[in-house]
Amino acid sequence: MNDNSDMTINAYQAALAEGRAKPLDWWNSCTTRIEQREPEVQAWEALSAETPKLSGDLRDKPLYGVPVGIKDIIETEDFPTRWGTGGYLHSPSSLVNAALVTLLKEQGALIMGKTVTTELAYFTPGKTCNPHDPSRTPGGSSSGSAAAVAAGMVPLAFGTQTAGSMIRPASYCGVFGFKPTFDTLSAAGVKSFAPSLDTVGWFARHIEDICTTFSALTRAPRIAPRDDLVGVRVGVHSLPSALTFEDDVERALLDAQARLEKAGAELVPLALDERYEALVEQQKVVMAYEAAQTLASEYSRLSACMGPKLVELIEEGRAIGYPRYREAMLAAASLQQELTTVFETQVDVILAASATGVAPKGLEATGDPVYCRAWTLLGVPCLNLPLSHGKSGMPLGVQLVANRWQDDRLLEIASTLMAKEATE
């Protein structure tokens, strides 16, 4: 079997079932691709030293033989974990795998290695560059996972989002990135940053693979595209809405609207008032207050090793009092509930900007998560659709947002849109 980089997971399973592929074919083509691309992209913190054993008992599992990348804040028995610290925190081997790693292995997946992340999943970048232009950031904090998928090194990789760490790198790297409803996947063994925000998600080059993975890990029924989007109401509203879009973002949003309408969806006016706008600031308060608590031990012992951005955030968080934190949590809970009504009565999904523009030049920063902060605080599922490109030719996505626990509906809508595109 040749290069599988454009194959879907389901197509590979079919090829296996029909004898057109062997269980380690995808692994082998991925390792070849990594040899070619890794010297430039630098997506990996650690790679599997040997070809894995793949038990035939797992042959019927939906992720059988699928090579996967794991963000290096997720603990593993077989690989070291460094949490993006460059080594000031370093565990050669965890006592047990993060829950996610075992859940993946139980579904037949093969762990290719650990992907580069920013320092403790905050803003100090790792070594990874954008596969579409090595002079640009891949985004963060799930930098290596997004870049590895974009470069064809693995079909599937896992990351986390606390502010905009899934959707932004997905947009910058031109891949699908899915942050499910908060609490959908267990974060056991995943380094905490801000526990009421931290959400495990995944990247893939095909929407179908996003769906397959969702069903495999949650035991949700299989998700398939419908004929069209007739009857689907799409509200267009980015949070915050007061920012002026760059031309690239404006065009990407208009482009997405046109595609959605063409597939049969109805665009409906949607107004979210200034309390929703304020969620961007509330998210910053929650993130800083919780990070100051959660990283108290690292800060007390290792602050001299930490990057200045992380130290600044923790010190900001230590200065935030309980009443201010509570106010932010109450605002989020209240609007979570109100937004449920919006989704139940006005729109099925919301179309919003994923990022402020294409991946910025330079590797010294990972870009701005501002368009993701409010949605993360609301705990709603978000999906980056890699539909467009900026004037520079770099990828640029938009995100679809649904109500909490409507992940299957969101994925169905996105699948339908992509299926319509593919048949044009």
Add this chain to the structure above:
Amino acid sequence: MNDNSDMTINAYQAALAEGRAKPLDWWNSCTTRIEQREPEVQAWEALSAETPKLSGDLRDKPLYGVPVGIKDIIETEDFPTRWGTGGYLHSPSSLVNAALVTLLKEQGALIMGKTVTTELAYFTPGKTCNPHDPSRTPGGSSSGSAAAVAAGMVPLAFGTQTAGSMIRPASYCGVFGFKPTFDTLSAAGVKSFAPSLDTVGWFARHIEDICTTFSALTRAPRIAPRDDLVGVRVGVHSLPSALTFEDDVERALLDAQARLEKAGAELVPLALDERYEALVEQQKVVMAYEAAQTLASEYSRLSACMGPKLVELIEEGRAIGYPRYREAMLAAASLQQELTTVFETQVDVILAASATGVAPKGLEATGDPVYCRAWTLLGVPCLNLPLSHGKSGMPLGVQLVANRWQDDRLLEIASTLMAKEATE
């Protein structure tokens, strides 16, 4: 200084400030008490081998010189962690302390040791017995922390609640036990069981110490009793309400009502419909589904070492599909919001049963958390008040429940009640 076992934290700070006590006096009296009581009670999994150093820089901190017990599912650099497994999981030393441990040390607290817990904080008991009657359970899963505080071995100890693991042992052991609003304290470094339920809380013999600790750890303003409870509306409603109370529980609830009324509170009728009753079953679904995910790695490698109750729960959880889990999470979110309206319009707090009776005889089980499950799923703050005793003479508490993020109000009401009692 003599035995401090009846001193409050604030009284000790005053004694220190006035030169009537020395910084390690409380530590020393606790170690003496532990020598006396530990052979029988068996509250500790690991104890500090030496007298700690206490930096004078921390002299002004609210927990200066306060000895503290830490449940052995909370990771520590200076003590081993075994998660109640008897050793099939064993870490001689964690890479970093759990966030909570550092937050306590920063406030001047001294870590006395690790307290006994049930297996991975589920139902298989550890070695601890009830300090009031060694033939009875202390409750679980925070068994050792509740027993150590009840036996006067430490004034303060930390535990967690996923079903009823704070309130039930507090009731059985006759101490205050406080489970704050979900997400109030970071669970970083605390073993996950069911992440949307797991809540860090603490035990003390004085309500004032519960309050002091709350303010010290969250930076909330200091909480003090008011003159009386005039204007405070108390609804009386245990979940589930269909169970028939044992006589002891009935009497404890009537006794608490009488005390609340005597302090000036108004008892108001409160009806929570059958959807609230169903939360008890929803909690079981969430707990099983999430535990099956969260403990996937332990189960895959160590199920042969695990107790049958834990294996049964995980297998039950593995059989629950996503639609059923989602239904439970949606029910909880919806009633969380409705309950907010109940608290905003009808009652300030709810008085409810803490447990089905006094601590049961025998050490082979830890009692039934049924009266805690719904409140834990709702994420509301709960406080066990150790006000009563059963016919056997064993302690029996009741719990006060408030709206989410009304922890300070709840603690103010409880403080006022206890202050009125003390001045009678």
